[in-house]
Amino acid sequence: MKPPPFAYYDPTSVDEAVSLRAEHEFDSLILAGGQSLVPMLNIRLARPEVLIDINRIEDLQTVRVTDTHVEFGATVRQHHLEVDPVVREKLPLLPEMARYIGHVENRHRGTIGGSLAHADSAAELPTAAITMDAEMVIAGPNGVRVEAAQDFFAGWMSTTVDGDELLVAVRFPVPRAGTGYGFVEVARRDGDFALAAAAAQLTLDESGRIASAAIGVASITDRPVRAGAVERQLVGMLPTRASVREAAAAIVEEVTASDDMHATHAYRRHLAAVVTARAVTAAVARAS
Incomplete structure:
Protein backbone atom coordinates (compact mmCIF):
# COMPACT_ATOMS: atom_id res chain seq x y z
CA MET A 1 0.00 0.00 0.00
CA LYS A 2 0.96 3.60 -0.47
CA PRO A 3 0.64 6.30 2.19
CA PRO A 4 -2.17 8.87 2.13
CA PRO A 5 -1.38 12.30 0.65
CA PHE A 6 0.33 14.87 2.85
CA ALA A 7 2.30 18.10 2.62
CA TYR A 8 6.03 17.54 3.15
CA TYR A 9 8.50 19.87 4.87
CA ASP A 10 12.18 19.32 5.66
CA PRO A 11 13.33 22.14 7.96
CA THR A 12 17.03 22.76 8.63
CA SER A 13 16.70 24.20 12.14
CA VAL A 14 14.87 23.41 15.36
CA ASP A 15 13.22 26.84 15.26
CA GLU A 16 11.84 26.17 11.79
CA ALA A 17 10.55 22.74 12.84
CA VAL A 18 8.88 24.18 15.95
CA SER A 19 7.30 26.92 13.84
CA LEU A 20 5.84 24.26 11.54
CA ARG A 21 4.56 22.30 14.53
CA ALA A 22 2.98 25.42 16.00
CA GLU A 23 1.25 26.13 12.68
CA HIS A 24 -0.10 22.61 12.10
CA GLU A 25 -0.05 21.06 15.62
CA PHE A 26 -1.72 17.63 15.75
CA ASP A 27 -2.37 17.68 12.00
CA SER A 28 1.38 17.13 11.62
CA LEU A 29 3.67 14.20 12.37
CA ILE A 30 7.46 14.11 12.72
CA LEU A 31 9.57 11.89 10.46
CA ALA A 32 12.87 10.85 12.05
CA GLY A 33 14.00 7.31 11.16
CA GLY A 34 10.60 6.22 9.88
CA GLN A 35 10.87 2.67 11.21
CA SER A 36 7.45 2.89 12.86
CA LEU A 37 5.85 5.86 11.12
CA VAL A 38 6.31 4.74 7.51
CA PRO A 39 4.57 1.35 8.02
CA MET A 40 1.78 3.16 9.88
CA LEU A 41 1.38 5.54 6.94
CA ASN A 42 1.31 2.68 4.47
CA ILE A 43 -1.48 0.83 6.26
CA ARG A 44 -3.32 4.12 6.99
CA LEU A 45 -3.02 3.92 10.76
CA ALA A 46 -1.54 7.42 10.50
CA ARG A 47 -3.07 10.10 8.24
CA PRO A 48 -1.24 13.38 8.83
CA GLU A 49 -1.99 16.41 6.73
CA VAL A 50 1.64 17.50 7.16
CA LEU A 51 4.84 15.48 7.50
CA ILE A 52 7.84 17.28 9.02
CA ASP A 53 11.14 15.55 8.19
CA ILE A 54 13.76 16.55 10.79
CA ASN A 55 16.72 14.67 9.29
CA ARG A 56 18.37 17.81 7.89
CA ILE A 57 18.60 19.50 11.30
CA VAL A 174 26.23 8.77 34.03
CA PRO A 175 25.92 6.19 36.83
CA ARG A 176 28.56 6.08 39.52
CA ALA A 177 31.54 3.75 39.11
CA GLY A 178 30.78 0.15 40.05
CA THR A 179 27.10 0.28 39.06
CA GLY A 180 25.87 -3.05 37.74
CA TYR A 181 23.44 -3.31 34.85
CA GLY A 182 21.32 -5.86 33.06
CA PHE A 183 18.73 -6.04 30.29
CA VAL A 184 16.67 -9.14 29.52
CA GLU A 185 13.93 -9.55 26.94
CA VAL A 186 11.67 -12.41 25.87
CA ALA A 187 10.16 -12.34 22.37
CA ARG A 188 8.79 -15.02 20.08
CA ARG A 189 11.55 -14.43 17.54
CA ASP A 190 14.68 -12.32 17.35
CA GLY A 191 13.63 -8.79 16.46
CA ASP A 192 9.98 -9.22 17.45
CA PHE A 193 8.28 -6.98 19.98
CA ALA A 194 9.01 -7.97 23.55
CA LEU A 195 6.44 -10.10 25.35
CA ALA A 196 8.18 -8.77 28.44
CA ALA A 197 11.50 -7.02 29.06
CA ALA A 198 13.33 -5.64 32.08
CA ALA A 199 16.24 -3.27 32.62
CA ALA A 200 18.16 -2.98 35.88
CA GLN A 201 20.82 -0.73 37.39
CA LEU A 202 22.02 -1.22 40.95
CA THR A 203 24.87 -0.68 43.36
CA LEU A 204 26.24 -2.80 46.20
CA ASP A 205 27.58 -1.67 49.56
CA GLU A 206 30.78 -2.93 51.16
CA SER A 207 29.00 -5.92 52.68
CA GLY A 208 27.64 -7.03 49.28
CA ARG A 209 24.08 -5.90 49.99
CA ILE A 210 22.11 -3.92 47.43
CA ALA A 211 22.50 -0.22 48.21
CA SER A 212 20.34 1.19 45.39
CA ALA A 213 18.21 -0.30 42.63
CA ALA A 214 16.35 0.94 39.57
CA ILE A 215 14.20 -1.50 37.60
CA GLY A 216 12.18 -0.74 34.46
CA VAL A 217 9.79 -3.23 32.87
CA ALA A 218 8.23 -3.19 29.39
CA SER A 219 5.18 -4.69 27.72
CA ILE A 220 3.14 -5.34 30.85
CA THR A 221 0.95 -2.23 30.82
CA ASP A 222 0.21 0.76 28.55
CA ARG A 223 3.67 2.27 29.11
CA PRO A 224 7.07 1.22 30.46
CA VAL A 225 6.98 1.27 34.26
CA ARG A 226 9.40 1.45 37.15
CA ALA A 227 9.07 -1.57 39.42
CA GLY A 228 8.92 0.38 42.65
CA ALA A 229 7.80 -2.55 44.79
CA VAL A 230 10.69 -4.66 43.52
CA GLU A 231 13.18 -1.85 44.09
CA ARG A 232 12.06 -1.39 47.68
CA GLN A 233 12.45 -5.09 48.43
CA LEU A 234 15.90 -5.24 46.85
CA VAL A 235 17.47 -2.36 48.76
CA GLY A 236 19.28 -3.71 51.81
CA MET A 237 19.04 -7.29 50.57
CA LEU A 238 21.95 -9.70 50.33
CA PRO A 239 21.24 -10.93 46.79
CA THR A 240 20.91 -14.67 46.35
CA ARG A 241 19.08 -16.56 43.65
CA ALA A 242 16.14 -17.17 45.97
CA SER A 243 15.94 -13.66 47.42
CA VAL A 244 16.12 -12.01 43.99
CA ARG A 245 13.35 -14.25 42.64
CA GLU A 246 11.20 -13.48 45.67
CA ALA A 247 11.66 -9.73 45.23
CA ALA A 248 11.07 -9.91 41.46
CA ALA A 249 7.73 -11.63 42.02
CA ALA A 250 6.31 -8.31 43.23
CA ILE A 251 6.22 -7.08 39.63
CA VAL A 252 3.25 -9.29 38.76
CA GLU A 253 0.91 -6.86 40.52
CA GLU A 254 1.87 -4.20 37.93
CA VAL A 255 0.77 -6.32 34.95
CA THR A 256 -2.41 -4.91 33.42
CA ALA A 257 -1.96 -6.02 29.81
CA SER A 258 -4.93 -8.18 28.75
CA ASP A 259 -4.86 -11.27 26.56
CA ASP A 260 -3.87 -10.50 22.97
CA MET A 261 -2.56 -12.25 19.88
CA HIS A 262 0.95 -12.34 21.36
CA ALA A 263 0.41 -13.57 24.93
CA THR A 264 -2.15 -14.05 27.65
CA HIS A 265 -2.33 -11.89 30.75
CA ALA A 266 -1.25 -14.86 32.87
CA TYR A 267 1.78 -15.58 30.70
CA ARG A 268 2.89 -11.95 30.82
CA ARG A 269 2.65 -12.04 34.63
CA HIS A 270 4.94 -15.05 34.61
CA LEU A 271 7.37 -13.49 32.15
CA ALA A 272 7.49 -10.18 34.00
CA ALA A 273 8.83 -11.91 37.11
CA VAL A 274 11.28 -14.00 35.09
CA VAL A 275 12.85 -11.13 33.12
CA THR A 276 12.99 -8.92 36.22
CA ALA A 277 14.85 -11.58 38.21
CA ARG A 278 17.26 -12.23 35.34
CA ALA A 279 17.99 -8.53 34.79
CA VAL A 280 18.68 -8.02 38.50
CA THR A 281 20.90 -11.12 38.60
CA ALA A 282 22.92 -9.81 35.65
CA ALA A 283 23.26 -6.40 37.32
CA VAL A 284 24.44 -7.95 40.60
CA ALA A 285 27.09 -9.95 38.73
CA ARG A 286 28.43 -6.77 37.11
CA ALA A 287 28.32 -4.56 40.20
CA SER A 288 31.48 -3.93 42.21
Whole structure:
Protein backbone atom coordinates (compact mmCIF):
# COMPACT_ATOMS: atom_id res chain seq x y z
CA MET A 1 0.00 0.00 0.00
CA LYS A 2 0.96 3.60 -0.47
CA PRO A 3 0.64 6.30 2.19
CA PRO A 4 -2.17 8.87 2.13
CA PRO A 5 -1.38 12.30 0.65
CA PHE A 6 0.33 14.87 2.85
CA ALA A 7 2.30 18.10 2.62
CA TYR A 8 6.03 17.54 3.15
CA TYR A 9 8.50 19.87 4.87
CA ASP A 10 12.18 19.32 5.66
CA PRO A 11 13.33 22.14 7.96
CA THR A 12 17.03 22.76 8.63
CA SER A 13 16.70 24.20 12.14
CA VAL A 14 14.87 23.41 15.36
CA ASP A 15 13.22 26.84 15.26
CA GLU A 16 11.84 26.17 11.79
CA ALA A 17 10.55 22.74 12.84
CA VAL A 18 8.88 24.18 15.95
CA SER A 19 7.30 26.92 13.84
CA LEU A 20 5.84 24.26 11.54
CA ARG A 21 4.56 22.30 14.53
CA ALA A 22 2.98 25.42 16.00
CA GLU A 23 1.25 26.13 12.68
CA HIS A 24 -0.10 22.61 12.10
CA GLU A 25 -0.05 21.06 15.62
CA PHE A 26 -1.72 17.63 15.75
CA ASP A 27 -2.37 17.68 12.00
CA SER A 28 1.38 17.13 11.62
CA LEU A 29 3.67 14.20 12.37
CA ILE A 30 7.46 14.11 12.72
CA LEU A 31 9.57 11.89 10.46
CA ALA A 32 12.87 10.85 12.05
CA GLY A 33 14.00 7.31 11.16
CA GLY A 34 10.60 6.22 9.88
CA GLN A 35 10.87 2.67 11.21
CA SER A 36 7.45 2.89 12.86
CA LEU A 37 5.85 5.86 11.12
CA VAL A 38 6.31 4.74 7.51
CA PRO A 39 4.57 1.35 8.02
CA MET A 40 1.78 3.16 9.88
CA LEU A 41 1.38 5.54 6.94
CA ASN A 42 1.31 2.68 4.47
CA ILE A 43 -1.48 0.83 6.26
CA ARG A 44 -3.32 4.12 6.99
CA LEU A 45 -3.02 3.92 10.76
CA ALA A 46 -1.54 7.42 10.50
CA ARG A 47 -3.07 10.10 8.24
CA PRO A 48 -1.24 13.38 8.83
CA GLU A 49 -1.99 16.41 6.73
CA VAL A 50 1.64 17.50 7.16
CA LEU A 51 4.84 15.48 7.50
CA ILE A 52 7.84 17.28 9.02
CA ASP A 53 11.14 15.55 8.19
CA ILE A 54 13.76 16.55 10.79
CA ASN A 55 16.72 14.67 9.29
CA ARG A 56 18.37 17.81 7.89
CA ILE A 57 18.60 19.50 11.30
CA GLU A 58 22.27 19.13 12.21
CA ASP A 59 21.76 20.08 15.87
CA LEU A 60 19.66 16.94 16.33
CA GLN A 61 22.49 14.68 15.10
CA THR A 62 24.97 15.48 17.87
CA VAL A 63 26.12 13.64 21.00
CA ARG A 64 27.25 15.82 23.91
CA VAL A 65 29.32 14.26 26.68
CA THR A 66 30.10 15.69 30.11
CA ASP A 67 31.36 14.11 33.31
CA THR A 68 27.79 13.72 34.56
CA HIS A 69 25.59 13.28 31.47
CA VAL A 70 25.50 12.06 27.89
CA GLU A 71 22.97 13.86 25.69
CA PHE A 72 21.82 12.39 22.39
CA GLY A 73 20.16 14.49 19.71
CA ALA A 74 16.80 13.15 18.59
CA THR A 75 18.03 11.87 15.21
CA VAL A 76 21.14 10.06 16.45
CA ARG A 77 20.76 6.52 15.10
CA GLN A 78 20.15 3.63 17.47
CA HIS A 79 23.18 1.82 16.06
CA HIS A 80 25.35 4.52 17.62
CA LEU A 81 24.54 3.08 21.04
CA GLU A 82 26.13 -0.22 20.05
CA VAL A 83 29.40 1.05 18.61
CA ASP A 84 30.37 4.25 20.43
CA PRO A 85 33.13 3.44 22.97
CA VAL A 86 32.19 6.47 25.08
CA VAL A 87 28.63 5.17 25.42
CA ARG A 88 29.93 1.71 26.32
CA GLU A 89 32.18 3.20 28.99
CA LYS A 90 29.76 5.71 30.53
CA LEU A 91 26.34 4.15 29.88
CA PRO A 92 26.91 0.39 29.48
CA LEU A 93 23.22 -0.47 29.90
CA LEU A 94 22.46 1.22 26.56
CA PRO A 95 24.56 -1.01 24.29
CA GLU A 96 23.36 -4.02 26.28
CA MET A 97 19.79 -2.93 25.52
CA ALA A 98 20.31 -1.74 21.94
CA ARG A 99 21.03 -5.18 20.49
CA TYR A 100 17.41 -6.14 21.19
CA ILE A 101 15.95 -3.31 19.10
CA GLY A 102 14.49 -4.77 15.91
CA HIS A 103 17.17 -5.92 13.46
CA VAL A 104 20.50 -4.44 12.42
CA GLU A 105 18.89 -2.68 9.47
CA ASN A 106 16.30 -1.05 11.75
CA ARG A 107 18.96 0.20 14.16
CA HIS A 108 21.00 1.78 11.36
CA ARG A 109 17.99 3.85 10.33
CA GLY A 110 15.91 4.11 13.49
CA THR A 111 16.59 7.05 15.80
CA ILE A 112 16.84 7.40 19.55
CA GLY A 113 14.33 10.23 19.65
CA GLY A 114 11.95 8.47 17.29
CA SER A 115 11.66 5.41 19.52
CA LEU A 116 11.11 7.55 22.62
CA ALA A 117 8.48 9.75 20.95
CA HIS A 118 6.69 6.73 19.48
CA ALA A 119 6.30 5.49 23.08
CA ASP A 120 5.53 1.85 22.37
CA SER A 121 5.06 0.09 25.69
CA ALA A 122 7.08 -2.89 24.40
CA ALA A 123 10.04 -0.81 23.18
CA GLU A 124 13.50 -1.07 24.65
CA LEU A 125 14.65 2.56 24.65
CA PRO A 126 11.73 3.91 26.70
CA THR A 127 12.35 1.13 29.24
CA ALA A 128 16.03 2.05 29.52
CA ALA A 129 15.14 5.74 29.77
CA ILE A 130 12.89 5.34 32.81
CA THR A 131 15.35 2.94 34.46
CA MET A 132 18.27 5.33 34.03
CA ASP A 133 16.32 8.45 35.08
CA ALA A 134 16.82 10.07 31.69
CA GLU A 135 15.56 13.56 30.93
CA MET A 136 13.68 14.53 27.77
CA VAL A 137 14.56 17.86 26.16
CA ILE A 138 11.50 19.31 24.44
CA ALA A 139 11.41 22.45 22.28
CA GLY A 140 8.32 24.56 21.72
CA PRO A 141 7.22 28.12 20.92
CA ASN A 142 7.94 29.16 24.51
CA GLY A 143 11.46 27.75 24.55
CA VAL A 144 12.98 24.51 25.80
CA ARG A 145 11.73 22.47 28.74
CA VAL A 146 13.07 19.31 30.37
CA GLU A 147 10.88 16.47 31.59
CA ALA A 148 11.80 13.33 33.53
CA ALA A 149 11.40 10.12 31.56
CA GLN A 150 9.03 8.68 34.16
CA ASP A 151 6.65 11.60 33.53
CA PHE A 152 7.14 11.69 29.75
CA PHE A 153 5.19 8.54 28.84
CA ALA A 154 1.50 9.29 29.22
CA GLY A 155 -0.15 6.07 28.05
CA TRP A 156 -0.34 3.75 25.07
CA MET A 157 1.87 5.29 22.36
CA SER A 158 1.37 8.67 24.00
CA THR A 159 3.71 11.25 25.53
CA THR A 160 3.48 14.67 27.11
CA VAL A 161 4.88 16.37 23.99
CA ASP A 162 2.23 18.89 22.96
CA GLY A 163 1.03 19.53 19.42
CA ASP A 164 3.30 22.54 18.99
CA GLU A 165 6.38 20.88 20.52
CA LEU A 166 9.23 18.65 19.38
CA LEU A 167 11.45 16.19 21.26
CA VAL A 168 14.97 17.40 20.44
CA ALA A 169 17.24 15.37 22.75
CA VAL A 170 17.44 12.89 25.60
CA ARG A 171 19.91 13.26 28.46
CA PHE A 172 21.18 10.23 30.39
CA PRO A 173 22.96 10.67 33.73
CA VAL A 174 26.23 8.77 34.03
CA PRO A 175 25.92 6.19 36.83
CA ARG A 176 28.56 6.08 39.52
CA ALA A 177 31.54 3.75 39.11
CA GLY A 178 30.78 0.15 40.05
CA THR A 179 27.10 0.28 39.06
CA GLY A 180 25.87 -3.05 37.74
CA TYR A 181 23.44 -3.31 34.85
CA GLY A 182 21.32 -5.86 33.06
CA PHE A 183 18.73 -6.04 30.29
CA VAL A 184 16.67 -9.14 29.52
CA GLU A 185 13.93 -9.55 26.94
CA VAL A 186 11.67 -12.41 25.87
CA ALA A 187 10.16 -12.34 22.37
CA ARG A 188 8.79 -15.02 20.08
CA ARG A 189 11.55 -14.43 17.54
CA ASP A 190 14.68 -12.32 17.35
CA GLY A 191 13.63 -8.79 16.46
CA ASP A 192 9.98 -9.22 17.45
CA PHE A 193 8.28 -6.98 19.98
CA ALA A 194 9.01 -7.97 23.55
CA LEU A 195 6.44 -10.10 25.35
CA ALA A 196 8.18 -8.77 28.44
CA ALA A 197 11.50 -7.02 29.06
CA ALA A 198 13.33 -5.64 32.08
CA ALA A 199 16.24 -3.27 32.62
CA ALA A 200 18.16 -2.98 35.88
CA GLN A 201 20.82 -0.73 37.39
CA LEU A 202 22.02 -1.22 40.95
CA THR A 203 24.87 -0.68 43.36
CA LEU A 204 26.24 -2.80 46.20
CA ASP A 205 27.58 -1.67 49.56
CA GLU A 206 30.78 -2.93 51.16
CA SER A 207 29.00 -5.92 52.68
CA GLY A 208 27.64 -7.03 49.28
CA ARG A 209 24.08 -5.90 49.99
CA ILE A 210 22.11 -3.92 47.43
CA ALA A 211 22.50 -0.22 48.21
CA SER A 212 20.34 1.19 45.39
CA ALA A 213 18.21 -0.30 42.63
CA ALA A 214 16.35 0.94 39.57
CA ILE A 215 14.20 -1.50 37.60
CA GLY A 216 12.18 -0.74 34.46
CA VAL A 217 9.79 -3.23 32.87
CA ALA A 218 8.23 -3.19 29.39
CA SER A 219 5.18 -4.69 27.72
CA ILE A 220 3.14 -5.34 30.85
CA THR A 221 0.95 -2.23 30.82
CA ASP A 222 0.21 0.76 28.55
CA ARG A 223 3.67 2.27 29.11
CA PRO A 224 7.07 1.22 30.46
CA VAL A 225 6.98 1.27 34.26
CA ARG A 226 9.40 1.45 37.15
CA ALA A 227 9.07 -1.57 39.42
CA GLY A 228 8.92 0.38 42.65
CA ALA A 229 7.80 -2.55 44.79
CA VAL A 230 10.69 -4.66 43.52
CA GLU A 231 13.18 -1.85 44.09
CA ARG A 232 12.06 -1.39 47.68
CA GLN A 233 12.45 -5.09 48.43
CA LEU A 234 15.90 -5.24 46.85
CA VAL A 235 17.47 -2.36 48.76
CA GLY A 236 19.28 -3.71 51.81
CA MET A 237 19.04 -7.29 50.57
CA LEU A 238 21.95 -9.70 50.33
CA PRO A 239 21.24 -10.93 46.79
CA THR A 240 20.91 -14.67 46.35
CA ARG A 241 19.08 -16.56 43.65
CA ALA A 242 16.14 -17.17 45.97
CA SER A 243 15.94 -13.66 47.42
CA VAL A 244 16.12 -12.01 43.99
CA ARG A 245 13.35 -14.25 42.64
CA GLU A 246 11.20 -13.48 45.67
CA ALA A 247 11.66 -9.73 45.23
CA ALA A 248 11.07 -9.91 41.46
CA ALA A 249 7.73 -11.63 42.02
CA ALA A 250 6.31 -8.31 43.23
CA ILE A 251 6.22 -7.08 39.63
CA VAL A 252 3.25 -9.29 38.76
CA GLU A 253 0.91 -6.86 40.52
CA GLU A 254 1.87 -4.20 37.93
CA VAL A 255 0.77 -6.32 34.95
CA THR A 256 -2.41 -4.91 33.42
CA ALA A 257 -1.96 -6.02 29.81
CA SER A 258 -4.93 -8.18 28.75
CA ASP A 259 -4.86 -11.27 26.56
CA ASP A 260 -3.87 -10.50 22.97
CA MET A 261 -2.56 -12.25 19.88
CA HIS A 262 0.95 -12.34 21.36
CA ALA A 263 0.41 -13.57 24.93
CA THR A 264 -2.15 -14.05 27.65
CA HIS A 265 -2.33 -11.89 30.75
CA ALA A 266 -1.25 -14.86 32.87
CA TYR A 267 1.78 -15.58 30.70
CA ARG A 268 2.89 -11.95 30.82
CA ARG A 269 2.65 -12.04 34.63
CA HIS A 270 4.94 -15.05 34.61
CA LEU A 271 7.37 -13.49 32.15
CA ALA A 272 7.49 -10.18 34.00
CA ALA A 273 8.83 -11.91 37.11
CA VAL A 274 11.28 -14.00 35.09
CA VAL A 275 12.85 -11.13 33.12
CA THR A 276 12.99 -8.92 36.22
CA ALA A 277 14.85 -11.58 38.21
CA ARG A 278 17.26 -12.23 35.34
CA ALA A 279 17.99 -8.53 34.79
CA VAL A 280 18.68 -8.02 38.50
CA THR A 281 20.90 -11.12 38.60
CA ALA A 282 22.92 -9.81 35.65
CA ALA A 283 23.26 -6.40 37.32
CA VAL A 284 24.44 -7.95 40.60
CA ALA A 285 27.09 -9.95 38.73
CA ARG A 286 28.43 -6.77 37.11
CA ALA A 287 28.32 -4.56 40.20
CA SER A 288 31.48 -3.93 42.21
